[in-house]
Amino acid sequence: MKKAEIVSGFSKLSKRGKMRWLVENFFSHPEEVARELKSFWYGDPQKQKIFDDFSENTVSNYYLPYGVVPNVQINDTLYCVPMVIEESSVVAAASAAAKFWLSRGGFKAEIINTQKVGQVHFEWKGEAHKLEGIFADLRSRIIEDTNHITKNMRQRGGGISSIELVNKTHLEPYYYQLKLSFETCDSMGANFINSTLEEAAISLQAFVQEQEQFSKEEKELTVIMSILSNYTPDCLVRASVECPVADLGTFSGGKIDAEKFAYKFEKALKIAHIDVHRATTHNKGIFNGIDAVALATGNDFRAIESCGHTYAAKDGQYRSLSHAEVKDGVFKFWLDMPLAIGTVGGLTSLHPLAKRSLEMLGNPSAQELMQVIAVTGLAQNFAAVRSLVTTGIQQGHMKMHLANILNHLEATEKEATETLVYFADKLVSFTAVKEFVMKLRTGKNNNFVV
Ligand code: MEV
Secondary structure, eight states: OOOOOOOSSGGGSOHHHHHHHHHHHHOSSHHHHHHHHHHTSOSSHHHHHHHHHHSSSOOSOOOOOEEEEEEEEETTEEEEEEEEOOSTTHHHHHHHHHHHHHTTTOBEEEEEEEOEEEEEEEEOOSOHHHHHHHHHHHHHHHHHHTHHHHHHHHHTTOEEEEEEEEEOTTTSTTEEEEEEEEEOTTBOOHHHHHHHHHHHHHHHHHHHHTOTTSOHHHHOOEEEEEEEESOOTTEEEEEEEEEEGGGGOOBTTTTBOHHHHHHHHHHHHHHHHHOHHHHHHHHHHHHHHHHHHHHHTTOOHHHHHHHHHHHHTTTSSOOOSEEEEEETTEEEEEEEEEOOOOSBSTHHHHSHHHHHHHHHTTSOOHHHHHHHHHHHHHHHHHHHHHHHHTTOSHHHHHHHHHHHHHHHTTOOHHHHHHHHHHHTTSOOOHHHHHHHHHHHHTTTTTTTOO
16 A cells, blocks of 8 residues: 555546546555445446445445334334445344334333523623523524524424523533423434524624623623534333243243243343443444444434443443333333434435335334334344353354354355354354364364264
């Protein structure tokens, strides 16, 4: 690889020009890499343009598997849930959990609230009570001045739900916020919120300047920034399952009975509640499900993740997002999850597969999709903890890992079958599998083959 040189005007190059620059500067076999990049382009140039326009400096598409989980019963509806994820065993785990709960009443989900948040952060060098004194009028002014932006959303039942003045001067000199709450109906609402906030910031500055009773310094208010907050604890959904402990059945081929399972499961959840290291991995398992559905439906998984992790630390310590309780012979398992998502706007209708995902889910409202996403997180979490407290996680993982290794080794169907049989009761590692396949290829493995 050549040493990278500063390039100017790169964004103005054509797509082919960008590719040429890239392959010629960073690869020893440019033609082959160019062919490979092109092989991932959409066949239809019109469709490829849609993908190119999602981002900048695009040279190709990056594929991830698109899988589905059937039989997910939520309240009284049966869903087939789309998931985009590269990690082996996640879809299989969600499917197994969906099947498990299907015969035990299915999943339940309820929306607790749907409020999103935005802030105008500003500095003001006056006495707080003076600002507080004009705040009622300022609020009306902001509502009026943002009317042209909020009108359509209000017609759909949304808009600004509240405006608060927050005094943060005890944390940082002169620092205040306008904290706005929003209802954005079926859209994620990021653009709507940010446009409204920027307009609110202009209103705020103008209104303060108009206050004749304010000194020259008091009329000078500095807006630092206006932006939505991805922390939306009041955009919350609860997903849950419950059944009599006796109905949980037995695990590990009958070695673990229902009571023991429920006990260990509840204990595992307590550990994830009190131990930060475990909580992080536990929640990662939840996000395996949540992110995969978010991606499949064209939602912003980074926003969801950052919000979820903040929520997990809301009492000052990072904790498990899910909870379990075994009481009076009943096993309960639930997840409260803040999810600011949308089913209209953004990628949801532009990405052809996001559109199909929503169609597969029956073109849900944002609230319905919140339920589906939270349930998938709970299902994923159930499957992971179930494995952890019974067989261990590696049994399932390794089966999928083995499939990936076989793909990597470009194993034939015959080689794959023989390898799967051989490793059914053995520890899988890349080296061991490679050695086995190599021996199969050289005919030195006959005594292993079943
Ligand atoms: C792996 O992607 C996720 C798990 O580690 C989650 C967990 O430990 O609960 C299996």
